Amino acid sequence: MTRRNVIVSASALTLAILFSVFFLSPVAANNEKEAANNEKERAIAPVIRITPPAPVFDDAKRLAELAARRKRIADAIGPKAILVLFSAEPRVYTNDVDYQYRQENNLFYLTNLNQKRATLVLMPGSTQTPEILFLPRRSPAAETWTGHMYSSQEAAQLSGVKEIWEASEFDGFVKALRSHESYRPKPENILLSNRGSSPTNRGPQAGSPLGVVDREGSVVADSVGGFGTLLTAAANNEASLYLLNFPREGESREYRQEQRFAADWIKAPAGFTIQNASPIFSDMRVRKSPMELELMQHAIDISIEAHERAWVAAANARWEYEIDSEVAHVFRWRNADSWGYPDIVGCGVNATTLHYQEPQARCQPGDLLLMDVGAEYGHYSADVTRTTPVSGEFSQVQADIYQIIYDAQEAAARAARPGVTLQDVHRAATEVVKNGLLKLGLITDVKSDQHRIWFMHGTGHWLGMNVHDVGGGTKFEPGMTFTNEPGIYIRPDALDNLPKTPENEKFIAAVKPAFEKYKGIGVRIEDDMVITPAGVRWMTAALPRKIQCPYASRSKPLSIFSGIYKAGHHYAWVVRPVQSVDPVQIESVRFTS
Numbered sequence: 001m002t003r004r005n006v007i008v009s010a011s012a013l014t015l016a017i018l019f020s021v022f023f024l025s026p027v028a029a030n031n032e033k034e035a036a037n038n039e040k041e042r043a044i045a046p047v048i049r050i051t052p053p054a055p056v057f058d059d060a061k062r063l064a065e066l067a068a069r070r071k072r073i074a075d076a077i078g079p080k081a082i083l084v085l086f087s088a089e090p091r092v093y094t095n096d097v098d099y100q101y102r103q104e105n106n107l108f109y110l111t112n113l114n115q116k117r118a119t120l121v122l123m124p125g126s127t128q129t130p131e132i133l134f135l136p137r138r139s140p141a142a143e144t145w146t147g148h149m150y151s152s153q154e155a156a157q158l159s160g161v162k163e164i165w166e167a168s169e170f171d172g173f174v175k176a177l178r179s180h181e182s183y184r185p186k187p188e189n190i191l192l193s194n195r196g197s198s199p200t201n202r203g204p205q206a207g208s209p210l211g212v213v214d215r216e217g218s219v220v221a222d223s224v225g226g227f228g229t230l231l232t233a234a235a236n237n238e239a240s241l242y243l244l245n246f247p248r249e250g251e252s253r254e255y256r257q258e259q260r261f262a263a264d265w266i267k268a269p270a271g272f273t274i275q276n277a278s279p280i281f282s283d284m285r286v287r288k289s290p291m292e293l294e295l296m297q298h299a300i301d302i303s304i305e306a307h308e309r310a311w312v313a314a315a316n317a318r319w320e321y322e323i324d325s326e327v328a329h330v331f332r333w334r335n336a337d338s339w340g341y342p343d344i345v346g347c348g349v350n351a352t353t354l355h356y357q358e359p360q361a362r363c364q365p366g367d368l369l370l371m372d373v374g375a376e377y378g379h380y381s382a383d384v385t386r387t388t389p390v391s392g393e394f395s396q397v398q399a400d401i402y403q404i405i406y407d408a409q410e411a412a413a414r415a416a417r418p419g420v421t422l423q424d425v426h427r428a429a430t431e432v433v434k435n436g437l438l439k440l441g442l443i444t445d446v447k448s449d450q451h452r453i454w455f456m457h458g459t460g461h462w463l464g465m466n467v468h469d470v471g472g473g474t475k476f477e478p479g480m481t482f483t484n485e486p487g488i489y490i491r492p493d494a495l496d497n498l499p500k501t502p503e504n505e506k507f508i509a510a511v512k513p514a515f516e517k518y519k520g521i522g523v524r525i526e527d528d529m530v531i532t533p534a535g536v537r538w539m540t541a542a543l544p545r546k547i548q549c550p551y552a553s554r555s556k557p558l559s560i561f562s563g564i565y566k567a568g569h570h571y572a573w574v575v576r577p578v579q580s581v582d583p584v585q586i587e588s589v590r591f592t593s
C-alpha cells in the first residue's frame with residue numbers, strides 16, 4: 001500500500017552528494033555476504049510456497065516482554081504522571097452491526113488484550129497500584145450473543161497485569177483523582193488484586209483508599225494506598241496526564257475517545273498537565289523485537305501464499321474479484337486476523353489507481369495485474385505488491401516499465417542500512433526511476449520534478465501494527481521494518497490534467513510519443529524489509545519478483561501456463577504449479593481467549 005509522498009524533491013546538489021556517498025560507501029563490501037544470502041533466499045522454489053506454521057511463544061517470555069514494555073513507558077512518563085489507554089471503540093457498520101473489532105495498537109502492545117471497553121492505567125509513582133486494568137465484568141447475556149469475554153484470571157494471564165477492577169469503577173476513580181481524594185472501589189468490583197483484596201481472597205485491605213492529600217498538599221494514608229507521589233505532584237501543579245494523540249486540531253480519525261476525555265479534563269485540570277503519549281510509543285514501536293518480527297514474518301508468509309495462489313487463479317479468471325477471492329480465501333484459511341488494509345487487485349489500466357479497491361473489472365489476456373495485498377496476523381501487517389502479466393507474458397513495453405521499478409527497488413535496498421533514513425532510500429529509488437523515465441522518453445529533465453507525474457508516492461514507509469506505521473524521521477537501526485515500493489503509473493488522463501501552461505505544453509509535446517506507447521501501464525513492486533547490521537533482509541524474499549525468460553529457466557513444462565507460451569515473446573512471469581492444495585496444520589497463536 002502506498003503512502004502519500006511527503007518528501008520534497010531534492011536539489012541537484014544534494015543528489016550529487018548522495019550519489020557519491022552511495023558509490024563510495026564502505027558498507028557496500030560488508031553487504032556482499034548479506035546480498036548473497038538474499039539472492040539464495042530469492043531463488044525460485046519449484047512449487048507454491050505453503051505458509052509455514054504460525055510462531056509459538058513461550059508464555060513466560062511473552063509476559064516478560066509485555067512487562068518490559070510497560071516498564072519502559074512507566075520510566076518515560078515518570079512517577080508524577082498517569083497514563084490512560086482506552087480500548088478502541090467499536091465501529092458501526094450499519095444499525096446494530098459493527099465492523100470486525102480491532103484493539104487499539106498501543107493498548108494491545110502493552111497487554112495483548114482484545115477486550116472491548118478495557119482501559120489500562122499506569123501510575124509509576126504508586127507503590128501499590130502502578131498498573132490497573134479496568135475490565136468489563138463477564139456477562140452471560142453478552143456472551144450468549146457475541147461470545148467469550150475475559151475473566152479477570154484470563155486477562156491477567158494474557159497481559160500480566162495483576163490489579164484488575166471492574167470497568168464501571170473507572171469514572172469514580174478519575175473523579176477522585178481530579179479531586180485529590182481517596183478512592184475506594186466497591187470490594188466486589190476488585191476483580192483481581194495482588195494486594196490481597198480480590199473477592200476470593202479478601203484481606204483486611206479490601207477496598208483500600210488510594211491515598212488522601214490534606215490541605216497542605218502532603219499525603220496521608222500513603223502507606224495504605226501507595227498513591228502519594230502522584231497526588232502530591234497534582235497538589236503542587238506538577239502532575240501529568242498522558243493520553244494518545246494529544247493535542248490535535250480537528251476531530252481525530254482514530255482517537256476521539258481520548259479527545260473527549262482531554263476536553264473534559266482541561267475544564268478542571270486539577271494540577272495535571274495533559275501530555276502526548278504517542279511519541280513515547282512511536283519511539284518504542286519503530287524498533288521491533290524478535291517476537292514482533294516473527295509475527296510480522298507470519299503475516300508476510302500468509303500474504304506470499306495469497307499472492308501465489310491468486311496468480312494461479314488469474315490464469316483462468318475473467319474478473320478481478322475472482323482473483324481477489326483467492327486472496328481472501330488464503331487469509332482466512334491461514335487464520336490471519338484480517339487484511340492489514342483492503343486488497344488492491346487491479347487489471348490493465350486499473351493498476352494505475354494507487355488504492356484501487358473495487359475489483360469489478362474484466363481481466364483481459366495481455367493485461368498486467370497489480371495486486372497489493374497484505375495479511376494481518378497477531379496485530380502486525382504485511383504489505384506486499386506484485387505486478388504480473390495475466391497471461392504469463394510481459395509485452396516489451398510492459399517489461400520496459402517493470403524493469404525500471406525492479407532496478408529502483410534494488411537501488412533502494414542497497415541504500416538501506418543503519419544510520420540512513422526512509423528519505424535516503426526514496427532518493428536512491430527516485431534516481432533510478434528518473435533515469436529510466438528519461439530513457440523511455442516519459443520525462444525530459446531529470447533535475448526537475450517531472451517524474452512525479454508518473455511516480456507520485458514515497459518509496460516506502462514504516463511497517464508494523466499499522467500498515468503505515470509509527471516512526472517518523474527516525475534513522476534506521478537493526479530491527480526496524482519498512483516497505484520498499486517504487487511504482488510507475490502511466491495514467492491515461494495524466495497529461496490532460498496538467499495545468500495549461502506554456503511549459504507544460506512543451507513538456508506534453510515532447511513526451512507524447514512515449515506516453516502513447518506506455519499509457520495505461522501501472523507497475524508497483526513492494527517488498528517488506530528489516531534493517532540488519534549490514535544492510536537489509538528481504539522479509540518477502542520467497543515471493544518471486546524477477547522477470548524470467550521462460551525458455552532459459554524452464555527445465556520442465558509449467559502446469560499452469562503450458563500452452564499459453566508462444567514463440568517470439570520476450571519476457572514471462574514464471575508461475576509455479578501447485579504441489580498440494582491440502583491445508584497444512586497451522587498452529588495458531590491467538591492472544592484472545
Ligand SMILES: [Mn+2]
Binds near residue numbers: 001
Ligand atoms: Mn505500502
